[in-house]
Amino acid sequence: MQEESHFLIVGLGLLGGSYAQGLKRKGFHVSALDLNPESIAYALKQGWIDEGAVGFDEALVRQADSVVFGLYPQALLEWIDQYQDSFAPGTRITDVTGVKERIVAQVQGKLRPDVEFIASHPMAGREVSGVQYADCSIFEPANFIITPTSANTPEGIAWVKALAETLNFRHIATLSPAEHDKMVGFLSQLTHVIAVTLMNTSDNTHLVDYTGDSFRDLTRIAKINESLWTELFLMNKANLVREIDEFAAELAHFRSVLENEDTEEMKRLFRQSTQRRKCFDK
Amino acid sequence: MQEESHFLIVGLGLLGGSYAQGLKRKGFHVSALDLNPESIAYALKQGWIDEGAVGFDEALVRQADSVVFGLYPQALLEWIDQYQDSFAPGTRITDVTGVKERIVAQVQGKLRPDVEFIASHPMAGREVSGVQYADCSIFEPANFIITPTSANTPEGIAWVKALAETLNFRHIATLSPAEHDKMVGFLSQLTHVIAVTLMNTSDNTHLVDYTGDSFRDLTRIAKINESLWTELFLMNKANLVREIDEFAAELAHFRSVLENEDTEEMKRLFRQSTQRRKCFDK
Incomplete structure (x- = not known):
């Protein structure tokens, strides 16, 4: 340059x-x-x-x-x-x-x-x-x-x-373009799918008075440019569908742990998420 | 007092x-x-x-x-x-x-x-x-x-x-205690389940160099006190299982919209989440 x-x-x-x-x-x-x-x-x-x-x-x-x-x-x-x-x-x-x-x-x-x-x-x-x-x-x-x-x-x-x-x-x-798309499929696109889905799960806008930072942080990116993100999601469909499936499987596991009151496995999941999240602290 | x-x-x-x-x-x-x-x-x-x-x-x-x-x-x-x-x-x-x-x-x-x-x-x-x-x-x-x-x-x-x-x-x-537990089941407990599940979906700690604020915001609460939250989740099991099921159903809907490339419905979901999220802006 x-x-x-x-x-x-x-x-x-x-x-x-x-x-x-x-x-x-x-x-x-x-x-x-x-x-x-x-x-x-x-x-x-x-x-x-x-x-x-x-x-x-x-x-x-x-x-x-x-x-x-x-x-x-x-x-x-x-x-x-x-x-x-x-x-x-x-x-x-x-x-x-x-x-x-x-x-x-x-x-x-x-x-x-x-x-x-x-x-x-x-x-x-x-x-x-x-x-x-x-x-x-x-x-x-x-x-x-x-x-x-x-x-x-x-x-x-x-x-x-x-x-x-x-x-x-x-x-x-x-x-590589393929590595890039796999990375954004997880870090960016799956997170936007989750935020949008959480907002759309049910109309809980009447709960606004009780909302704390956790919910606000998790849904900040649910305000989304509909045209741009529709294009981006469709261009990365295979990666994003796979990420959604993996997340949904992990969610189903958590649900069954809760349903069965498997406290040891629940604590293990909490320890694992805590440990992994620490790597992402700035 | x-x-x-x-x-x-x-x-x-x-x-x-x-x-x-x-x-x-x-x-x-x-x-x-x-x-x-x-x-x-x-x-x-x-x-x-x-x-x-x-x-x-x-x-x-x-x-x-x-x-x-x-x-x-x-x-x-x-x-x-x-x-x-x-x-x-x-x-x-x-x-x-x-x-x-x-x-x-x-x-x-x-x-x-x-x-x-x-x-x-x-x-x-x-x-x-x-x-x-x-x-x-x-x-x-x-x-x-x-x-x-x-x-x-x-x-x-x-x-x-x-x-x-x-x-x-x-x-x-x-x-009422029942109203309270329904509210925290959605606003607090479901959000913690999602954050923990996202961290546990796969070990993506090698992606830390590429991580932006979206992922960090979404997973901040994945660092979690294992003993306290296990007790809280079990005490609110019925509400939380129902919230997980409703969220999982909405996620499955999004997945099928993406799989079928239904761009009109995807845009509608984005508009709805954007609209609802605006109510939660401080």
Whole structure:
């Protein structure tokens, strides 16, 4: 990544806006495309982008050597189909998609051979969306996962790593797309399924006066972007179904331990969960 | 509750210690019993109790007009069996037990008729135990639930309400023991079952480097006191088994929606969980 790099952000939402802000702070030239004129106007006013256009602008795409897609998965695939002819030769592309195996195969399968897509996942976010909530400080405590394939070059991988370093991510790691999707299936997607399911189990909103931090912590992520997460879940269906099945089997075991009043096994389960959870203390 | 009240705390752990500290600050005479000499010594040194004894002390029990049991449920029942003859006539008793129906019936069933047990549940705690972690400020954001029965007098109920006010609980409510146990079965016990089960589903401690706040929030309460919670779960078995079954059914529904790629129903479930969760925002 060179000092004179020209970045283009396609999709100026919470993440795209945070990328723009962070890159601009480091002195890069940053432009952006978004369907919403207000998002472009906001980022211009904040000084996060040098120029922007609503929808598509051939000149902005052609002048960029570095492109970050902040789009939802299906929109990203459609954009590549429609506009990839406009990329300058040698352009490097990355994304922010939370599931990797399928999107990486599809983008790399259809992309021009003189443009390189090095996929990555910034594990940062907020429970709100939109460029007006963008804030590049959300990257500082966060993980950044690079998921290269045999289609990638060492130079391309180094470029996306430098991007993560520029944005001050705490921890940069490399996983295969398959390893990545298995990991997020458990750590992120299963937890969202559980939170959503707990809220949907019964309408207990009348209990709000009695609610403590345990319930609030467990259901915080039940406020969820319906369109984005439906896409992400379907793209990782096999992993997520397997994780749900394993969790459901463990839950059935706990139920039977309780039903049979097997106090020794219940205590063993509590000791095991306590022991394992300690590894995750910050 | 009168200014010259003599309080006795039986069981000087996290909660018992916090009661002692809060009552002493308001100028009451406070004494304590605990099996652990170090706990008594600590509370004396902190100035939280005026006097204390290890194990049992007839004089301390007899001089008290107000008694708070900070014991585990089974230990509370055994203490009443063994020592209730020492209470002065007219003594008022409460507890801190997290499950009510069975314990209230058992204590009131065996208690001398000239001593009144008005059950209550301070919905406050920490993930640590022991008097050295006591801190009466944990009551300020917390709920206090009184669970009276036909065995209670208006004066007794007013006494325990005044106790909660003295300790600065944010919200004081009255529920029947059965309503209380149904509420904690969902809000507290089911959430602990889920957190423990998620940690026990598979040993994913190797994923610690990739873990974000979602997983940490969801599993914080998987660090759990094995002896106390085993007692509490068994005392609320019928409610908790039913809650687990309802949650498992909702989880099975989500799994089938995902398996069948029913995107419309998935989005509806996300919208519903988002809507309900908003009611629980502070």
